Amino acid sequence: MTAIELRGVRKEFADVTAVRDLDLTVEDGEVYGFLGPNGAGKSTTINMLLELVRPTAGTVRVLGADVETDGVEIRRRTGVLPDGFSVYDRLSGRRHVEFAVESKDADDDPDALLDRVGLAGDGDRSAGEYSKGMRQRLALAMALVADPDLLVLDEPSSGLDPAGAKEMREIVRAEADRGATVFFSSHILEQVDAVCDRVGILRDGELVAEDSVEGLREAVGGEETLEVAAAGADDEAIASVRALAGVSGVTRDGDELVVNCASDAKTDVIAALEEAGVAVDDFHTREASLEDLFLAYTEGDAAEGDADSVAPDPDDPDSAASDRPDDDAAAEGVDS
Amino acid sequence: MSLPAVARKDFRETVQSRGMIALIALFSLLVSLLAFIVRPTAQNEQFATEALLSFFVGPVLVTYLVPLVGVVVGYSAVSGERESGSLKLLLSLPHSRADVVFGKVVGRGAALALAVFAGFLLPAAVLVVIPVTFNAGAFLGYTVFAAALGVVFVAISVGCSAAVSTQLRALIGSIGVYVLFVLLWGLLTGRLLDAVPGSVVDALPASARQIEVFLRVSNPTTGVVEVLSNAFLAEQLFSGETASQQLSAAAMLVFWTLAPPLAGLLKFDADDL
Numbered sequence: 001m002t003a004i005e006l007r008g009v010r011k012e013f014a015d016v017t018a019v020r021d022l023d024l025t026v027e028d029g030e031v032y033g034f035l036g037p038n039g040a041g042k043s044t045t046i047n048m049l050l051e052l053v054r055p056t057a058g059t060v061r062v063l064g065a066d067v068e069t070d071g072v073e074i075r076r077r078t079g080v081l082p083d084g085f086s087v088y089d090r091l092s093g094r095r096h097v098e099f100a101v102e103s104k105d106a107d108d109d110p111d112a113l114l115d116r117v118g119l120a121g122d123g124d125r126s127a128g129e130y131s132k133g134m135r136q137r138l139a140l141a142m143a144l145v146a147d148p149d150l151l152v153l154d155e156p157s158s159g160l161d162p163a164g165a166k167e168m169r170e171i172v173r174a175e176a177d178r179g180a181t182v183f184f185s186s187h188i189l190e191q192v193d194a195v196c197d198r199v200g201i202l203r204d205g206e207l208v209a210e211d212s213v214e215g216l217r218e219a220v221g222g223e224e225t226l227e228v229a230a231a232g233a234d235d236e237a238i239a240s241v242r243a244l245a246g247v248s249g250v251t252r253d254g255d256e257l258v259v260n261c262a263s264d265a266k267t268d269v270i271a272a273l274e275e276a277g278v279a280v281d282d283f284h285t286r287e288a289s290l291e292d293l294f295l296a297y298t299e300g301d302a303a304e305g306d307a308d309s310v311a312p313d314p315d316d317p318d319s320a321a322s323d324r325p326d327d328d329a330a331a332e333g334v335d336s
Numbered sequence: 337m338s339l340p341a342v343a344r345k346d347f348r349e350t351v352q353s354r355g356m357i358a359l360i361a362l363f364s365l366l367v368s369l370l371a372f373i374v375r376p377t378a379q380n381e382q383f384a385t386e387a388l389l390s391f392f393v394g395p396v397l398v399t400y401l402v403p404l405v406g407v408v409v410g411y412s413a414v415s416g417e418r419e420s421g422s423l424k425l426l427l428s429l430p431h432s433r434a435d436v437v438f439g440k441v442v443g444r445g446a447a448l449a450l451a452v453f454a455g456f457l458l459p460a461a462v463l464v465v466i467p468v469t470f471n472a473g474a475f476l477g478y479t480v481f482a483a484a485l486g487v488v489f490v491a492i493s494v495g496c497s498a499a500v501s502t503q504l505r506a507l508i509g510s511i512g513v514y515v516l517f518v519l520l521w522g523l524l525t526g527r528l529l530d531a532v533p534g535s536v537v538d539a540l541p542a543s544a545r546q547i548e549v550f551l552r553v554s555n556p557t558t559g560v561v562e563v564l565s566n567a568f569l570a571e572q573l574f575s576g577e578t579a580s581q582q583l584s585a586a587a588m589l590v591f592w593t594l595a596p597p598l599a600g601l602l603k604f605d606a607d608d609l
Contacts, residue, residue: 012606047608047609050428050429051608052424052427052608052609053608054608071432072338072431072432073428073430075430075431076430076431077427080428080429081428082421082424082425082428083420083424083426084424085421085424085428086420086421086422087422087425088345088349088422088425090349090353091345091348091349091352093346097347099341099344099345099429100429101344102338102344103338103341103429103430103431104429104430139425142384142425142428142429143428151572315544323603329482
């Protein structure tokens with residue numbers, strides 16, 4: 001069964017088209033990361049899943065039912081962490097969770113849920129006194145009521161410190177392991193990389209890419225950039241490097257050579273330089289970071305014709321583990 | 337059907353507000369003050385419960401204050417949540433928008449009724465204890481009418497609140513209804529009747545007297561204060577010569593409780609939030 005199915009969805013507001021001809025499918029049990037810069041249409045899409053906003057054209061189906069006719073029934077089986085919500089200042093944290101339990105006709109223990117999201121001991125305080133991060137946790141506790149089949153999380157990490165964001169990821173993982181489908185939006189890439197089976201990138205209301213993180217990385221280009229500190233390299237040495245298979249370009253930058261090459265050609269490059277009698281003092285490889293990847297899709301041309309290359313491979317052993325989600329390119333340094 | 341959950345949530349929220357205590361205190365104070373004015377004197381051992389109600393509590397407290405409090409309790413119900421963003425939390429749960437609007441009418445209406453009962457009955461408890469003859473039944477019954485009128489204005493304000501996108505607009509709309517029904521009704525309808533030439537009235541299939549009665553029962557305030565509660569104090573509720581008038585007034589109360597939230601819901605249901 002499909003958890004979320006959007007077909008030809010379009011949403012026009014008075015002065016702007018927020019979403020245009022969006023087709024999106026999320027399978028049961030999948031963890032799907034919905035990426036895009038601010039204003040790309042992520043929240044509008046999520047609001048259409050929740051019946052807060054109605055599409056101008058197209059159909060939105062969630063958990064096998066039509067949102068337009070079965071919204072309440074769908075939301076009974078869905079947990080939602082909305083974006084830009086506020087709490088009921090006068091009601092306590094526990095009352096909030098109790099309200100969600102009552103609303104869903106469930107029998108969860110509110111304190112157990114508060115405990116799970118890290119709010120144990122804060123249940124009696126009125127939610128108006130909560131910090132931004134605590135409100136986010138509280139809404140997550142409400143979303144987890146009644147073990148939903150689908151979790152829709154809109155920018156779940158906003159307001160959370162790094163430790164809170166990590167706990168959020170762990171809860172997402174646990175919910176996915178339980179069998180829930182998780183659909184979450186983010187503009188923070190490390191979130192997506194760490195927990196998602198598949199990501200979709202939205203730009204100007206259109207899905208410009210949809211794949212596993214690894215798949216996207218390959219689509220942008222599997223090339224790496226090798227920076228070699230080799231002061232003594234002469235034109236001959238450079239020519240020999242340039243002649244190697246898998247090397248697409250060599251440029252000199254002061255004492256450094258910048259080599260664009262395939263990942264498996266790196267050792268050949270170093271060997272060729274040493275063979276030409278050049279002392280290699282140091283070298284770095286630089287992999288396209290997630291940030292580069294994201295920018296390539298949301299600003300650059302990488303998106304051309306890629307939207308249909310749907311090839312989820314959640315079992316890819318290389319995925320996620322090797323990347324450093326820094327703003328700077330992930331770098332590895334090796335002394336020679 | 338999750339209306340009760342919304343109603344309980346809103347009831348709690350309203351009752352826990354600081355304004356609630358202030359309201360009960362204000363009602364208590366005013367009822368006490370008015371009771372003091374009609375206190376038994378040496379010549380008259382009888383405590384004039386009916387006089388207290390029909391000359392003081394009714395025209396002052398119930399006519400002006402209770403509807404105003406209804407407006408204050410109701411106007412922010414939906415628009416306030418819409419502005420703050422808590423509506424997103426609310427509609428993420430399995431509530432239909434009808435559950436939200438009518439749940440709020442029920443929850444906030446109940447909270448207002450509680451305030452009216454507490455505010456009216458606390459001072460009355462003193463009257464029961466001290467050795468004067470006090471018609472507790474009449475007082476209690478009258479409180480029910482006061483609460484009902486308050487609930488009608490809560491419903492009207494919640495309807496306004498659902499129909500517009502900001503609290504300010506909801507407040508303007510609700511106050512507008514208050515001004516029309518409470519302050520200007522007599523003036524406007526009087527003018528209307530005067531302005532219409534007799535020949536036109538004669539042409540209508542109703543007498544001038546019937547039109548006047550119709551206008552009186554159409555307005556929830558006059559319906560409660562002038563028609564229903566007075567009949568109740570005269571021990572002629574739904575009987576006697578004004579029985580049909582009273583029935584109309586009661587029917588209009590039901591209408592004003594249901595129609596504004598329903599109209600608000602129609603608009604609210606079609607909106608993107």
